[in-house]
Amino acid sequence: MSDSVSTSFLGRTLRRRSFLRVAGATAASSALVLAGCGDDTPTPVVNTTSSLVFANSDLGVLNFAYLLEQLEAAFYQKVVDNFPSDFTAEDKAACIDLRDHEVIHREFLKYALASNAYDVSLSTPLIFNFSSFTLTTRAGVYAAARTLEDVGVAAYNGAGKLLTDPAYLKLLAKLASVEARHAAFVREQVQPGSFAASDVITATGPLAGLDTVKTPAEVAVLIAPFVPVPLVTDGLMTLS
Numbered sequence: 001m002s003d004s005v006s007t008s009f010l011g012r013t014l015r016r017r018s019f020l021r022v023a024g025a026t027a028a029s030s031a032l033v034l035a036g037c038g039d040d041t042p043t044p045v046v047n048t049t050s051s052l053v054f055a056n057s058d059l060g061v062l063n064f065a066y067l068l069e070q071l072e073a074a075f076y077q078k079v080v081d082n083f084p085s086d087f088t089a090e091d092k093a094a095c096i097d098l099r100d101h102e103v104i105h106r107e108f109l110k111y112a113l114a115s116n117a118y119d120v121s122l123s124t125p126l127i128f129n130f131s132s133f134t135l136t137t138r139a140g141v142y143a144a145a146r147t148l149e150d151v152g153v154a155a156y157n158g159a160g161k162l163l164t165d166p167a168y169l170k171l172l173a174k175l176a177s178v179e180a181r182h183a184a185f186v187r188e189q190v191q192p193g194s195f196a197a198s199d200v201i202t203a204t205g206p207l208a209g210l211d212t213v214k215t216p217a218e219v220a221v222l223i224a225p226f227v228p229v230p231l232v233t234d235g236l237m238t239l240s
Contacts, residue, residue, distance in 0.1 A: 052227070058164055061168070071227070073102035073106045087141075150183055154214035
């Protein structure tokens with residue numbers, strides 16, 4: 001790269017972004033070798049029907065999380081493939097780190113699901129649609145990233161309660177903690193001091209100080225503009 005910013009996952013050393021690399025490695029370091037994260041090209045989400053159906057089960061929850069990580073990995077890959085002209089060297093390094101984390105998360109869930117991953121036996125590529133975002137400017141990229149990261153964190157907050165296997169809950173909790181770091185970081189790039197703003201942290205009442213929670217059904221509506229087929233959460237909708 002002309003600005004001498006390395007794209008190597010282990011080679012980048014910008015100190016202000018180091019917490020991102022550490023967080024991603026902590027969440028899923030064991031998946032790096034197993035899942036082959038050296039390849040930064042996201043595996044496409046695929047389907048052969050007119051909709052994607054997620055069953056009311058632990059595997060349904062994990063598959064829904066898998067779709068979210070595929071979405072985020074594809075988004076950051078699109079940014080990295082064509083950085084805005086007003087991106088600084090640090091912006092580029094940060095988005096490469098964010099991309100790497102989402103690829104790790106995606107491959108980690110793919111490995112955990114194995115033959116139960118919803119896209120294993122499907123064949124028609126599903127191309128995510130980010131045309132509603134402005135990705136030609138720094139401000140546009142970070143605003144889009146804030147949207148996706150906020151939805152991701154709220155989705156993990158809502159998904160945890162739906163799991164019955166403690167092992168799966170631990171898995172999602174590790175990913176959720178990193179996604180929360182991502183959300184805080186990109187929010188600071190959009191507006192300093194907004195990492196815990198009132199639109200994501202409840203200000204009053206018994207849930208004061210806690211992050212927002214969204215059900216899979218609510219999340220499905222929010223990500224629908226980016227996924228070109230309907231999402232059916234089939235019972236993953238209710239939080240009591």
